[in-house]
Amino acid sequence: MQKNIKKRFTILITQAKQTVNKTFELDKTARLINGLVLTSDKDDLLYYRGEQKIEINGEEYFPEDYESKLLMSGINVAPNSRYYNLGGIPPGNGAVKIVYQDVEDGRSVFTPYRVSLYIDYTVDKSVN
Amino acid sequence: MIKERVMVKQIPITKAGQIAIFDIKVPREVNKIIGIETGLRWISGSIPKEVTLTSVIDTLRFNRNITLGDLTFKSFDNAHLFYSEEIKLHRSYSYGDFTAPNFLPKPYTHQTLLQEDTISLDGAITLAQGMYKDTYQSEAPFAYTVIVYVWLENKLN
Numbered sequence: 001m002q003k004n005i006k007k008r009f010t011i012l013i014t015q016a017k018q019t020v021n022k023t024f025e026l027d028k029t030a031r032l033i034n035g036l037v038l039t040s041d042k043d044d045l046l047y048y049r050g051e052q053k054i055e056i057n058g059e060e061y062f063p064e065d066y067e068s069k070l071l072m073s074g075i076n077v078a079p080n081s082r083y084y085n086l087g088g089i090p091p092g093n094g095a096v097k098i099v100y101q102d103v104e105d106g107r108s109v110f111t112p113y114r115v116s117l118y119i120d121y122t123v124d125k126s127v128n
Numbered sequence: 129m130i131k132e133r134v135m136v137k138q139i140p141i142t143k144a145g146q147i148a149i150f151d152i153k154v155p156r157e158v159n160k161i162i163g164i165e166t167g168l169r170w171i172s173g174s175i176p177k178e179v180t181l182t183s184v185i186d187t188l189r190f191n192r193n194i195t196l197g198d199l200t201f202k203s204f205d206n207a208h209l210f211y212s213e214e215i216k217l218h219r220s221y222s223y224g225d226f227t228a229p230n231f232l233p234k235p236y237t238h239q240t241l242l243q244e245d246t247i248s249l250d251g252a253i254t255l256a257q258g259m260y261k262d263t264y265q266s267e268a269p270f271a272y273t274v275i276v277y278v279w280l281e282n283k284l285n
Contacts, residue, residue, distance in 0.1 A: 047236035048170075065136045067167040067275060074239040081241055106170040 001125045002031065009117045011100055013045075016110040019101045024117070026094035032122040033091050035083030038071040042113040047072060048105040050115065057092025064099070068115075083120050091121065132162065132281055139260050139274040140171075141197070146262045151255055152201075152278050158251035163244030163279035164211050166199060173270025181222055181229045191219040197262040199274065203253040210249055215260075215274055244279050251280065 009024040026033070033056060040046035050068025054061050062071070073082035100115055139148045154161065179191050194217040201211035221233035249256075260274055 043236040044234065047239075059130050060133075061130070063134060063136055065138065065275065066134065066277070067169075069236070069239070070165060070167065070242045070277070072236065072239065073241045074237055076238050077241045084241070103169065104171070106172055107175070 002122050003125050004034065004120060004122050006118055006120045009096070009098075009119070011098065011115050011117075012112065013100070013102050013115060014112045015102075017102055017104065019099065021097075021099045023095050023097045026091050026096065026119065026121060027123055028094065029123040029125070030091040030094050030121050031124050032088040033086055034088055034120045034122060035085045036071065036120065037073055037083045037118045038068050039116045039118065040113055042111065043072070045102075045108055045110070045113045046115055048108040049102050049110070051101045051103055053097075053099040055095075055097040056089065057095060059092075061086065061089075064101075068100075083118070088122070130282065131284065132279060134165075135278045135280065137258070137276045137278070139258075139276065140271070141260070141262050141274060142271045144262060144264065144266060144270075148260045150258050150260075152258060152276075154251055154254050154256060154280065156254075157282050158280045159283040160251050160281045161247055161249040161253075161256065161278060162281045163246050164201065164213070165242070165244040165277035165279070166213055166215060167275035167277070168196070168215060168217075169273045169275065171271040171273060173266065173268055173272075175217060175270075176219075178219060178232075178234075179222075181232060183229060184226050187222055187225055187228045190223050193217065193219050194264070196264045196272065197260055197274070199258065199260045199276065201256055201258045203249060203256050205250070205253050207249055207253075210256075211245070211247060213245070244277065251283075 047069045053064045222228035
C-alpha cells in the first residue's frame with residue numbers, strides 16, 4: 001500500500017551571511033518525492049534573505065543562488081497547492097542536501113531565524 | 129537522469145538608467161527553453177515605505193507598484209524577442225482585502241505559489257541574449273541585483 005506523507009526538516013540561521021550545509025535522510029520506504037516547500041518562523045527574513053541549493057540523491061534540482069521566495073507559498077494559496085511540484089522523482093538513496101545561504105538585503109534586519117523544508121513523498125507501507 | 133534544470137544569472141545594477149546586456153549560453157544537451165523566473169535583491173538605497181492602512185476604506189485605494197526596470201530576452205533565430213517582463217516591487221497586496229487594517233498583507237505572507245513563466249523555445253539556439261534596463265527614478269544612490277532563472281529541458285537519451 002502506498003501513502004503520501006509530509007516531513008519537516010529544520011535548520012537554524014544564527015548569524016547574518018551564514019551558510020548552512022545539511023543533509024537529511026528520507027525513510028527507506030520512500031518511493032517518490034512529489035514536492036517541497038520552504039517556510040520559516042520569520043517569513044520576511046526567509047523571503048528577502050534566503051538562497052539555497054537543493055540536491056536529491058546527489059543530483060542538483062535547484063542550483064546555488066536560487067532564491068527561497070520562489071519555493072514559498074502565501075496563506076492565500078490553497079493547502080493542496082502549496083508545495084512546489086517536483087513531479088514524482090525517485091529518491092535514490094533518500095539523501096536530501098540543502099546548502100542554505102543568508103544574504104544581506106536592504107529590506108530586512110537580521111535576527112536569528114529557523115528555516116523549515118517540508119518534503120511531500122510517497123512511501124510504500126508494504127515494505128518493512 | 130534529470131529532465132529539467134535551471135540556470136541562474138545575477139545582474140548587478142548600481143546606477144539609474146543602467147543598461148545591462150548579458151548572454152545565456154544554452155548547453156548542447158538542452159532540448160528546449162521552458163521557462164523564465166525573476167527575482168530581486170535590494171542591496172542599498174532607500175525605497176518608499178509600504179502604506180499603512182487605518183480603515184477599511186483604505187483597502188480600496190490602489191497603491192502604485194514600483195517599477196524598477198524592464199527585462200527582455202531575444203534569440204538569434206526566428207523567435208527573436210521571446211520574453212519581456214517588468215521587475216517590480218509590489219505595493220498592492222492589500223487592495224480589496226477588508227481584513228488588511230488588522231492583518232496587513234505582505235509579499236511574504238500573501239504571495240501566491242511562484243511558478244516560472246512558461247516558454248517553449250528550441251534549445252538549438254545555443255545563445256539567448258538578455259537586456260535589463262533600469263527605469264527606477266531616484267535621485268538618491270541605490271543598488272540592487274536582478275536575478276534571472278532560465279529553466280531548460282534536457283534531451284532524453
